[in-house]
Amino acid sequence: MAAELELDDVSKRYGDVVALDHLSLGLVPGELFGFVGSNGAGKSTAMRIVLGVLASDGGQVRWQGHPITAQDRQRIGYMPEERGLYPRMKVGEQLVYLARLHGLAPAQATRAVAEWTERLGVAERIDDEVQKLSLGNQQRVQLAAALVHDPQLLVLDEPFSGLDPLAVDVMSDVLRDACSRGVPVIFSSHQLDLVQRLCDRVGIIRQGALVASGSVEELRAGGPSQLVVDVPQAAPGWAAGLPGVTERGTEDGCTVLELDSGADDQLVLQAAMATGPVREFRRRSPSLTELYRHAVSEQEEAA
Numbered sequence: 435m436a437a438e439l440e441l442d443d444v445s446k447r448y449g450d451v452v453a454l455d456h457l458s459l460g461l462v463p464g465e466l467f468g469f470v471g472s473n474g475a476g477k478s479t480a481m482r483i484v485l486g487v488l489a490s491d492g493g494q495v496r497w498q499g500h501p502i503t504a505q506d507r508q509r510i511g512y513m514p515e516e517r518g519l520y521p522r523m524k525v526g527e528q529l530v531y532l533a534r535l536h537g538l539a540p541a542q543a544t545r546a547v548a549e550w551t552e553r554l555g556v557a558e559r560i561d562d563e564v565q566k567l568s569l570g571n572q573q574r575v576q577l578a579a580a581l582v583h584d585p586q587l588l589v590l591d592e593p594f595s596g597l598d599p600l601a602v603d604v605m606s607d608v609l610r611d612a613c614s615r616g617v618p619v620i621f622s623s624h625q626l627d628l629v630q631r632l633c634d635r636v637g638i639i640r641q642g643a644l645v646a647s648g649s650v651e652e653l654r655a656g657g658p659s660q661l662v663v664d665v666p667q668a669a670p671g672w673a674a675g676l677p678g679v680t681e682r683g684t685e686d687g688c689t690v691l692e693l694d695s696g697a698d699d700q701l702v703l704q705a706a707m708a709t710g711p712v713r714e715f716r717r718r719s720p721s722l723t724e725l726y727r728h729a730v731s732e733q734e735e736a737a
């Protein structure tokens with residue numbers, strides 16, 4: 435499927451700081467894309483360039499195959515990192531105003547605001563000033579602001595930060611629904627468990643460049659294999675010295691081992707059995723968090 439949104443070789447510097455270093459990525463219709471990377475890796479910069487609030491130094495942003503225009507950008511739902519609601523304006527008035535700015539007729543805007551505030555659980559706060567809401571509820575209003583004008587694309591900068599678990603569920607459902615209507619969604623997050631659970635595809639960015647991207651399954655399958663071993667009577671370090679095996683710590687009393695591609699898991703099993711009973715012995719793929727650490731530290735070692 436052809437990408438709807440494409441960043442092609444996009445670069446951006448702030449003085450000596452390279453914020454984006456020839457970044458390329460594409461989003462297909464209805465795709466939920468998780469954008470992860472350390473603080474300062476360039477996620478917000480990339481999103482601002484998509485929105486046109488910041489100009490790139492090189493490269494191109496394309497929408498449906500053509501260089502993105504101001505009119506296309508009108509149809510983007512954006513949640514900026516710095517948020518940007520007017521604190522003294524009432525929730526409802528503000529949302530209607532923002533919907534009108536994006537071209538909705540008054541009746542349409544009022545209807546969309548009623549629907550989205552209801553869906554996001556802030557309908558009762560519609561006549562309150564934004565500043566009187568808790569931060570999490572302000573964030574729900576911010577998401578409503580991104581959605582009220584029926585966007586063709588959602589670009590959300592850390593939409594999950596600071597949300598309670600129920601609000602995380604509401605946000606996740608809303609994003610999934612947007613995708614099921616064909617709207618591509620790109621969002622940044624440091625909550626990698628959530629990204630792993632939610633996203634169709636993930637991109638890991640480091641120092642302005644994509645160091646890994648693919649579906650969570652692809653990334654996990656390409657990572658180093660792990661063994662989880664429960665050997666209750668083993669002394670610490672029981673697996674030390676086994677060829678191609680690195681101990682990665684313990685989880686719920688089990689030893690987690692990482693295997694190089696040529697490592698022999700049967701040797702590990704023999705070593706485990708030599709310690710006493712083996713209650714559990716299973717292979718698994720690394721989590722996104724582990725892959726992320728791997729991708730970032732590998733690059734640092736290579737630098």
Ligand SMILES: Nc1ncnc2c1ncn2[C@@H]1O[C@H](COP(=O)(O)OP(=O)(O)OP(=O)(O)O)[C@@H](O)[C@H]1O
Pocket residue numbers: 448451452453471472473474475476477478479480515
């Ligand atoms: N207005 C600016 N002036 C100078 N440098 C900037 C500016 N905005 C961003 N930078 C720098 O550009 C780089 C990328 O920053 P950016 O905010 O895009 O990262 P990020 O991945 O969104 O980080 P975080 O996860 O902390 O939000 C960083 O080194 C940052 O310090």
